[in-house]
Amino acid sequence: MPEGHVIHRYALDHRDRLAGRVVRATSPQGRFGAGARRIDGRKLIDVDAHGKHLFYRFERAEALHVHLGLYGKFRSFDAKPPPPTPATRLTLLGGGNTIYLAGPSVCELVEPWAEQAILDRLGPDPLKSGTEGNTVEVFASNLARRRIPIGAAVLDQSVIAGVGNIFRSEALFVAGISPHTPANSLTDSEVAELWAVCVTMLEKGLAEGRIVTVARSRVRPGPRRNGAGLYVYQRDQQICRRCNGPVSREEMANRTLWWCGVCQPPG
DNA sequence: GGGTGATGCTGAG
């Protein structure tokens, strides 16, 4: 159940483990049998991430495109991996490393033009901030063309790629922006602040391997409870960490959104 | 051991 920082972590991990190696691929579940046979025995050139999408480039084959969706999960093993479960969609082995993929919403081989089409419909990725196409200017121009609430716009992957439901609530809170503000009515400084907050949050998540947005928060390892380490996400029936006002919750863009009506006043 | 919600997205209507 990953947001963009997790996808980029996977890209780094999988590149470390398998890039430059000849990879053995299987599909125990069978749904990707033909694709696995196609890449089996080929050298992995590189792994790229954009937003929540992963692309694995193989020598003399199409690229492998993976999107984890809500359920998808990777597991990596250095040595002596457990046998893959029957539901494992794809196994990748090389140089003593093993990677299992289960439950992805997309696992397919794509020609270069199809990969480009996927990238073309994605917005800028905060984890690539400053590179071509991944700038606050592109983000701003995407927002300027939309009248939907900003709380819906930041979940739209064609507006900004990699932000999911946790970062939506947390980034809008830290930026002090009401989720109900129309996307095209944000001021230049609000847009700049929101982009900067997303960059910082995703980079911290990438570095630490988990989402902690509250400054100097001590979060215990293991499963998260009651929005620990977060300002508003899933903090139902709790008070705002900043102003002690109530944390509000509602559905927006088919997902649950949390915010503080005091710290994020209507624009 | 069953029920359920979850960090997502697509496509039918």
Place this chain on the structure above:
DNA sequence: TCAGCCTCACCCC
């Protein structure tokens, strides 16, 4: 707008 996908971890017996 909303059902469907399809897996896992957590909660409550």
